[in-house]
Amino acid sequence: MNITPNDLVAEQAVLGTMMVNFDSPRCQKAIRQLKADSFYSKQHQMIFSQIIELSKKNYPVDLITVSDSMEAKGTLSECGGLAYLAELSKNTPSMVNVIAYAGIVRDKAIERYTLQKLNDCSAMIYEKSNLSTSEKLSAIQSLFTQIDDYNKTGKTLGLKSLNTIADKWTATLEKRLDNSDSARGLSTGLKALDEKLAPKGLVRGSLFVAGARPKMGKTTFEINMARHCAMNEKLPVLIFSLEMQDEQMLENILAQESGVSSDIFYDGGLGADSEFARVMHHLKELSETDNIYIDDTPAITLSHIRSESRRMAKAKGQIGMIMVDYLTLMDKEKGDDQRNDLAYGVITKGLKALAKELNCVVVLLTQLNRNLESRGDKRPVPSDSRDTGQIEQDCDYWIGIYRDSVYNDQADKNLMEIIVALNRHGAGNFTVYAGIKNARIYDINQAEAYAQSNVEPARKERKYAKAS
Known part of the structure; x- marks a missing residue:
């Protein structure tokens, strides 16, 4: 049987490092590669989201702060409780390799996203619709472009939370205020x-x-x-x-x-x-x-x-x-x-x-x-x-x-x-x-x-x- 691409061990290693050494440059670089849906496990998505939320509020990130904040929200038991969080922190193989672990998690997410889009391509061909063959092929081409964009940036189309948009806008604003050419509009030549x-x-x-x-x-x-x-x-x-x-x-x-x-x-x-x-x-x-x-x-x-x-x-x-x-x-x-x-x-x-x-x-x-x-x-x-x-x-x-x-x-x-x-x-x-x-x-x-x-x-x- 085909198994949905994932690596739970790599996901655990990333989360464990985040709760032990969140402020380290390596950990921060690893985090920038990921977002919540990069994780296959629903539990891991919730833990990652809670860690990022604490970081945005400038709260310290460790085993105790993560477990307390999740308990206050009533989500700690869904994620295996304090025992599971402690296990993640204790069993991290090597914090030095967190960037590599994050890369594995991201690659598996890209593979899952690609399979989803390929299934959409198949459905588009099989399903009866008013679209011409040319229009179907154009739509399929668009799906392949989305796969390529996701591979490069990790971004997807569709509904996005305001927090996600705010993060993107803040980064753009910083570039714009720094007079970065990449953030400004184009000129006409006149x-x-x-x-x-x-x-x-x-x-x-x-x-x-x-x-x-x-x-x-x-x-x-x-x-x-x-x-x-x-x-x-x-x-x-x-x-x-x-x-x-x-x-x-x-x-x-x-x-x-x-x-x-x-x-x-x-x-x-x-x-x-x-x-x-x-x-x-x-x-x-x-x-x-x-x-x-x-x-x-x-x-x-x-x-x-x-x-x-x-x-x-x-x-x-x-x-x-x-x-x-x-x-x-x-x-x-x-x-x-x-x-x-x-x-x-x-x-x-x-x-x-x-x-x-x-x-x-x-x-x-x-x-x-x-x-x-x-x-x-x-x-x-x-x-x-x-x-x-x-x-x-x-x-x-x-x-x-x-x-x-x-x-x-x-x-x-x-x-x-x-x-x-x-x-x-x-x-x-x-x-x-x-x-x-x-x-x-x-x-x-x-x-x-x-x-x-x-x-x-x-x-x-x-x-x-x-x-x-």
């Missing part, structure tokens, strides 16, 4: 926008939606964020491009990184030697960094994005951003009879869930409906994307990208407006300005750009998020 989003930045686990009409520069905006994340944040970026081929995407990235026009790749070598040398230098840098990955699969599906993203997260350890360009070119994976807004809503909810799962920022580009062009002021608002699902409800950030020169020949052709209409993690309803030239975005003086923007004074303070 100084004016990053200053407005400070101090949180782009919060990990968020869905960032950028909407615009054609020729506004939304792909250029996306590429600027991608290269900044890869080169400055030093984090992997996954680009799913449904509009451009991978080589075109590379050319645009090189043009932005090197500051040259992508026209030199097509003008028969008429570009200056210094420009080509600069391009090749940056190509070498990008290649050595190995942080940008491009997938130009046409009519890509949400299942494909999830599968590839999870695979890369496992291979690289962490993902910074996932870029999807753009929503309405994706395959909705549903029957033709389903309404577009509902089908796209499934995609946006799935991308939001993926951002949380991989603790990254998902940047979703969307082309806005043409009805906005019938307005006098054609600057985009969130409701312009209403026919592509419940984007306003699902996203954490919604920005509109606008260039007045597309409609007005007298406007500055190099001026881009970035309208932050929604920010669930901070202030919204503001506009920042950037320069755009030769498929490259760059920082500009905000006061001068504000003066040049073709907006009537009475409409400068427009509340974009409330527009209909």
Whole structure:
């Protein structure tokens, strides 16, 4: 018969050491590997929980304090009484080896968790449901990701006690107050926008939606964020491009990184030697960094994005951003009879869930409906994307990208407006300005750009998020 993985002797050794030499560095290091459900025995789970509770209250931990506190709660007899606690303290093989004992306990817990998830995989295949085979495989892939996460961090999904969340938050807060880069949000690469989003930045686990009409520069905006994340944040970026081929995407990235026009790749070598040398230098840098990955699969599906993203997260350890360009070119994976807004809503909810799962920022580009062009002021608002699902409800950030020169020949052709209409993690309803030239975005003086923007004074303070 198959026996559920466990090692009761190792569990006893860990608990015995905790009651004899709790404050030792070795014991503290061992404790950090474990939590209550790492123990197979219910009795051992209760004893461990009581020891941790005493520690959090800054009470001493030993045989007497543990037994007294458990007796006061009425749980001592369930755990074998004082005699069993004394036996644990007396029969600990070697306190020097407590870290190794804790490792054994943790490994057995991982094996039990893995078996549970594998049983869930089998049940998912055998049980009749409305899920397609593709959806079942995607769910199974998610379960394997959970196994991998549990192996690395010991964390599980589902309901967690406030105490568990508080421990995690306290550790994050300590890192944040120490100015640790691992605890802060991501930056966009545009100084004016990053200053407005400070101090949180782009919060990990968020869905960032950028909407615009054609020729506004939304792909250029996306590429600027991608290269900044890869080169400055030093984090992997996954680009799913449904509009451009991978080589075109590379050319645009090189043009932005090197500051040259992508026209030199097509003008028969008429570009200056210094420009080509600069391009090749940056190509070498990008290649050595190995942080940008491009997938130009046409009519890509949400299942494909999830599968590839999870695979890369496992291979690289962490993902910074996932870029999807753009929503309405994706395959909705549903029957033709389903309404577009509902089908796209499934995609946006799935991308939001993926951002949380991989603790990254998902940047979703969307082309806005043409009805906005019938307005006098054609600057985009969130409701312009209403026919592509419940984007306003699902996203954490919604920005509109606008260039007045597309409609007005007298406007500055190099001026881009970035309208932050929604920010669930901070202030919204503001506009920042950037320069755009030769498929490259760059920082500009905000006061001068504000003066040049073709907006009537009475409409400068427009509340974009409330527009209909």
